[in-house]
Amino acid sequence: MAPSSFDSARVVRKVRGRAASDGAGVKLTRVIGGPDLPDLDPFLLLDEFGTDRAEDYIAGFPDHPHRGFETVTYMLDGRMRHRDNHGNEGLLVPGSVQWMTAGRGLVHSEMPEQEEGRMRGFQLWVNLPAREKMTEPRYQEFPPARIPVARPAAGVEVKVVAGEVEAADGSRVRGPIEQPTTSPMYLDVALEPGAQWEHRLPEGHNAFAYAFEGEASLGSGGDARTLESHELAVLGGGDLLRIAAGPDGARMLLVAGRPLREPVARHGPFVMNTRQEVMQAFVDYQEGRF
Ligand code: FE2
Numbered sequence: 140m141a142p143s144s145f146d147s148a149r150v151v152r153k154v155r156g157r158a159a160s161d162g163a164g165v166k167l168t169r170v171i172g173g174p175d176l177p178d179l180d181p182f183l184l185l186d187e188f189g190t191d192r193a194e195d196y197i198a199g200f201p202d203h204p205h206r207g208f209e210t211v212t213y214m215l216d217g218r219m220r221h222r223d224n225h226g227n228e229g230l231l232v233p234g235s236v237q238w239m240t241a242g243r244g245l246v247h248s249e250m251p252e253q254e255e256g257r258m259r260g261f262q263l264w265v266n267l268p269a270r271e272k273m274t275e276p277r278y279q280e281f282p283p284a285r286i287p288v289a290r291p292a293a294g295v296e297v298k299v300v301a302g303e304v305e306a307a308d309g310s311r312v313r314g315p316i317e318q319p320t321t322s323p324m325y326l327d328v329a330l331e332p333g334a335q336w337e338h339r340l341p342e343g344h345n346a347f348a349y350a351f352e353g354e355a356s357l358g359s360g361g362d363a364r365t366l367e368s369h370e371l372a373v374l375g376g377g378d379l380l381r382i383a384a385g386p387d388g389a390r391m392l393l394v395a396g397r398p399l400r401e402p403v404a405r406h407g408p409f410v411m412n413t414r415q416e417v418m419q420a421f422v423d424y425q426e427g428r429f
Contacts, residue, residue: 146376146377146378146379147358147359147360147362147376147377147379147380147381148340148346148357148358148374148375148376148377148378148379148380148381149357149358149359149362149363149364149374149375149376149377150357150358150362150364150366150372150373150374151372151373151374151375151376152372152373153364153366153370153371153372153373154170154171154175154176154370154371154373155170155175155369155370155371156168156169156170156173156185156187156369156371157169157173157174157175159173159186161186161200162198162199162200162201162203162249163198163199163200163201164198165188165195165196165198165199165200166188166190166195166196167186167187167188168186168187168188168189168369169184169185169186170185170186170187170349170371171183171184171185171263171347171371172184172185172186172264176371176373178266178403179345179347179373180266180345180396180398180399180400180403181265181266181321181345181396181397181398181399182263182264182265182266182345182347182394182396183208183264183265183266183403183405183410184262184263184264185261185262185263185264185349185371186261186262187260187261187349187351187369188258188259188260188261188262189215189216189257189258189259189260189351190257190258190259191256191257193253193254193255193256195258196217196251196258197251197254199219199248199249199250199251200248200249200250201248201250202224202246202247202248203246203247203248203408204244204245204246204408204409204420204424204429205239205241205244205245205247205408205409206241206242206243206244206272206408206409206410206411206420206423206424206429207241207242207266207267207272207409207410207411207416207420208241208264208265208266208267208272208410209238209239209240209241209264209265209266209267209318210237210239210241210262210263210264210265211236211237211238211239211261211262211263211264211265211325212231212235212236212237212239212249212260212261212262213235213236213260213261213262213263213300213325213327213392214231214232214233214234214235214236214259214260215233215234215259215260215261216233216256216257216258216259216260217233217251217253217256217257217258217259217260218230218231218232218233218251218252218253219231219249219250219251219252219258219260220249220250220251220252221237221247221248221249221250222247222248223245223246223247223248223276224245224246224247224429225245225276227247227276227278229278229280230252231260231280232282232283233283234282234283234286234298235280235281235282235283236279236280236281236286236300236316236325237278237279237280238278238279238280238301238316238318239276239277239278239279239280240267240274240276240277240278240279241276242267242271242272242273242274242275242276242277243272243273243274243275243276243429244276244420244423244424244428244429245276245429246424246429261349261392263325263394264410265318265321265323265396266321266399266401266403266410267320267399268320268399268401269401269412271320272411272412272416279315279316279317281300281315281316285315286298286299286300286314286315287299287312287313287314287315288312289304289305289306289312290306290307291304291305291306291307291336291338292307292334292335292336292337293334294330294331294332294333294334294384295328295329295330295331295334295335295336296328296329297312297326297327297328297329298326298327298329299312299313299314299326300314300315300316300325300326300327301314301315301316301318301323301324301325302314302322302323302324302325302326302341302395303324304326304338305338305339314326320397320399321396321397321399322341322344322396322397323394323395323396324340324341324344324346324393324394324395324396325392325394326392326393326394327390327391327392328382328389328390328391328392328393329388329389329390330353330355330382330384330388330389330390331384331388332384332385332386332387332388333383333384333385333386334383334384334388335381335382335383335384336381336382337379337380337381337382338379338380338382338393339378339379339380340374340378340379340380340395341378341395341397342378343397343398344395344396344397344398345373345395345396345398346373346374346380346393346394346395346396347371347372347373347374347393347394347395348366348371348372348374348380348382348391348392348393348394349370349371349372349391349392349394350366350367350368350369350370350372350389350390350391351368351369351390351391351392352368352388352389352390352391353368353384353385353387353388353389353390354366354367354368354384354385354387354389355382355383355384355385355389355391356382356383356385357372357374357380357381357382358380358381359379359381362376363381363383365385366389366391380393404416404417405417406421409421409424
């Protein structure tokens with residue numbers, strides 16, 4: 140075994156999402172947050188939505204609350220309008236990212252702004268530590284033109300939403316999202332057929348890859364495992380991740396975050412540290428304090 144393989148990242152386990160329905164009946168695939176992978180600290184939920192059938196998404200996500208964590212919406216296709224009870228409103232278009240810190244609480248809707256055509260994207264929930272759960276709500280929202288693109292290797296294109304990627308010339312490309320506590324990395328990685336890339340994951344973070352087009356091999360040497368479309372790989376071992384695309388290329392989310400290592404008490408849209416805090420969230424919501 141070469142010395143370098145000691146710090147190679149490898150696939151610890153693979154998970155396939157399960158069909159679920161949320162909001163007013165939107166059909167989606169729950170990858171994190173279901174029985175197979177309840178969470179991956181600091182990540183609480185990953186939903187993939189993707190359909191050409193309007194009846195699968197048209198009902199949208201009418202008014203609902205959140206408290207105690209962040210929701211990250213990344214659109215691939217389609218248009219979604221969000222509005223909250225603090226007067227914030229915005230339109231997500233293909234390639235947009237919305238990193239919403241719900242903090243102490245808000246009530247919002249997320250509704251499709253189209254009646255036909257394709258709707259595709261992801262929602263990720265990122266936990267907040269106890270000391271930040273009751274912060275003021277905050278939005279970091281960026282249209283596609285504000286998401287930098289790195290080309291770190293031949294045939295590899297990376298949209299850097301959060302975190303850093305080292306480009307082929309050694310320069311670093313940094314995403315626009317600021318979140319010092321969990322220090323997230325959120326990359327949309329596209330590889331042409333047969334393309335290869337080695338990327339160093341942030342040290343000490345929990346990390347996963349979720350393939351959504353094609354397939355790729357993850358890991359080095361005898362540890363390499365194939366990740367098919369709509370499979371999530373929990374990554375472990377060292378920090379240096381080797382990705383090699385299959386014959387049809389691949390596209391995947393590559394996500395990492397610093398774990399919080401705090402107790403999690405969650406019920407629906409409220410994620411706190413204790414059951415009592417969750418009960419308080421229900422009371423505050425019902426009494427209009429969001
Ligand atoms: Fe929401």
